[in-house]
Amino acid sequence: MNxxxxxxxxxxxxxxxxxxxxxxxxxxxxxxxxxxPYRGKWGLPGYFVYPNEDLDTAAIRVLEELTGLRNVFxxxxxxxxxxxxxxxxxxxTVAYFSLIKISHYTLQPSSIARKAKWHSVxxxxxxxxxxxxxxxxxxxxxxxLVRSRPVGFELLPPxxxxxxxxxxxxxxxxxxxxxxxxxxxxxxxxxxxxLDETQEGVAHRPARLYQFDRNRYEExxxxxxxxxxxxxxxxxxxxxxxxSSSPQTA
Amino acid sequence: MNxxxxxxxxxxxxxxxxxxxxxxxxxxxxxxxxxxPYRGKWGLPGYFVYPNEDLDTAAIRVLEELTGLRNVFxxxxxxxxxxxxxxxxxxxTVAYFSLIKISHYTLQPSSIARKAKWHSVxxxxxxxxxxxxxxxxxxxxxxxLVRSRPVGFELLPPxxxxxxxxxxxxxxxxxxxxxxxxxxxxxxxxxxxxLDETQEGVAHRPARLYQFDRNRYEExxxxxxxxxxxxxxxxxxxxxxxxSSSPQTA
DNA sequence: AAAGAATGTGTAATATGTACACTAATATGC
DNA sequence: GCATATTAGTGTACATATTACACATTCTTT
Numbered sequence: 001m002n003x004x005x006x007x008x009x010x011x012x013x014x015x016x017x018x019x020x021x022x023x024x025x026x027x028x029x030x031x032x033x034x035x036x037p038y039r040g041k042w043g044l045p046g047y048f049v050y051p052n053e054d055l056d057t058a059a060i061r062v063l064e065e066l067t068g069l070r071n072v073f074x075x076x077x078x079x080x081x082x083x084x085x086x087x088x089x090x091x092x093t094v095a096y097f098s099l100i101k102i103s104h105y106t107l108q109p110s111s112i113a114r115k116a117k118w119h120s121v122x123x124x125x126x127x128x129x130x131x132x133x134x135x136x137x138x139x140x141x142x143x144x145l146v147r148s149r150p151v152g153f154e155l156l157p158p159x160x161x162x163x164x165x166x167x168x169x170x171x172x173x174x175x176x177x178x179x180x181x182x183x184x185x186x187x188x189x190x191x192x193x194x195l196d197e198t199q200e201g202v203a204h205r206p207a208r209l210y211q212f213d214r215n216r217y218e219e220x221x222x223x224x225x226x227x228x229x230x231x232x233x234x235x236x237x238x239x240x241x242x243x244s245s246s247p248q249t250a
Numbered sequence: 251m252n253x254x255x256x257x258x259x260x261x262x263x264x265x266x267x268x269x270x271x272x273x274x275x276x277x278x279x280x281x282x283x284x285x286x287p288y289r290g291k292w293g294l295p296g297y298f299v300y301p302n303e304d305l306d307t308a309a310i311r312v313l314e315e316l317t318g319l320r321n322v323f324x325x326x327x328x329x330x331x332x333x334x335x336x337x338x339x340x341x342x343t344v345a346y347f348s349l350i351k352i353s354h355y356t357l358q359p360s361s362i363a364r365k366a367k368w369h370s371v372x373x374x375x376x377x378x379x380x381x382x383x384x385x386x387x388x389x390x391x392x393x394x395l396v397r398s399r400p401v402g403f404e405l406l407p408p409x410x411x412x413x414x415x416x417x418x419x420x421x422x423x424x425x426x427x428x429x430x431x432x433x434x435x436x437x438x439x440x441x442x443x444x445l446d447e448t449q450e451g452v453a454h455r456p457a458r459l460y461q462f463d464r465n466r467y468e469e470x471x472x473x474x475x476x477x478x479x480x481x482x483x484x485x486x487x488x489x490x491x492x493x494s495s496s497p498q499t500a
Numbered sequence: 501a502a503a504g505a506a507t508g509t510g511t512a513a514t515a516t517g518t519a520c521a522c523t524a525a526t527a528t529g530c
Numbered sequence: 531g532c533a534t535a536t537t538a539g540t541g542t543a544c545a546t547a548t549t550a551c552a553c554a555t556t557c558t559t560t
Binding site: 004005007009011012048050051054055076078079081082089092 | 254339344
């Protein structure tokens, strides 16, 4: 019984990978570190877990403390525990990820995090610790999840156009999708409410606005429906314009 | 820098969920605990991680020490860290899982594990700690994985019949599959080598034996092939016999 | 040689996925 | 106000995949 105290003990932390979507681009929330190690470097918002705190609770608390984000649903992804991942000693970290609507939240970084800022996922590199690797794992999870759960709607504002939705899927899947097929597929799922409104102030034909029908989704789920969106099989899709420039019959 | 030592530290462990398949039944490897807490109870083979040991390495070592299994490929699934999951103090555990061919290994339990034995997954309950929950999470992962990776072959002996393969999939997916459609699908993937041998000593028409073609699989993967096996949509499939007992035209 | 038990096989109907090109609606610049 | 630029929105034919379904075959046992 007492031997228990003799077992090696390590510090442990949680790190949060928060994805958002803005300006047609997938973003991740990073903080500028105000503490050693890696002071002044960008990293994921993460910190130590308290002794009598569950992991999920810690992730929520730490996120709020560092960035000001509240009530964010976080999902565990993977645990990183390489011996030398932290310069001060053995630290095991549990990575969490989440998807949020950027416009719904205000960032209020604490002093530990000097700044909190959204960065384009595609441009992020050179983060503190092994955070590049953690980000990669979470992005991979997102890619995986997007095909079997309607996660896209978490990232968009409540009202969105089908083109915005498509661009989001293209950003996550890192591929291009056929407009007509994408629309047909999405609309056939019966998960969107057509708001009978259109965009305003755009210099082109305004698009219809839609809303995700969460109740309908729950209902369909309980009927055994499963959301499925496949990655297109062709790697590089040629545009229609390009393809039609060399027709067989002139 | 010195403050680092002030952060709360917890003990941490790895737990392994090893699946096997035998007698048409999905099994999990459990040990009978020879140590407190839960001495004499069944639980997952798991133990403490060393200070200068990576998590994956620890999982492999612990598995071997407790059960005698060597060279098993383990994959991280989830981390469990509820405050009260261990009666002696705060212990965070990282769960790993693996699939093995039961007949290929000999169990050699250590003294810490008084016994190591295969149990039918469907019958396991009342394990030590939160191991019921960990098992459930790993089974869920297996179900998920089976649809996108040819994991079934890891569980079968090198030579197997299509019926055995089908039964395995049925056990994992907890559903029944149509024989002809299953065969058509599997064979069309071009992942099996027909060994031109048949079963011996069975009291019925002997089945052909097949082998998984791992090289072909790697080859197909690099060509962008993706293994996909859907769960059948109908929950309860009626058997043909039953269905044909009430034909429209006599 | 008859009965029992599991193997092995094909086809038609339906559903899903894919490729692809033009018209419609708005804002802006002239 | 008219031409231009820009994005929205729409349909169909073809190929592929999924589903439902029944019976002859080959072996052992009695």
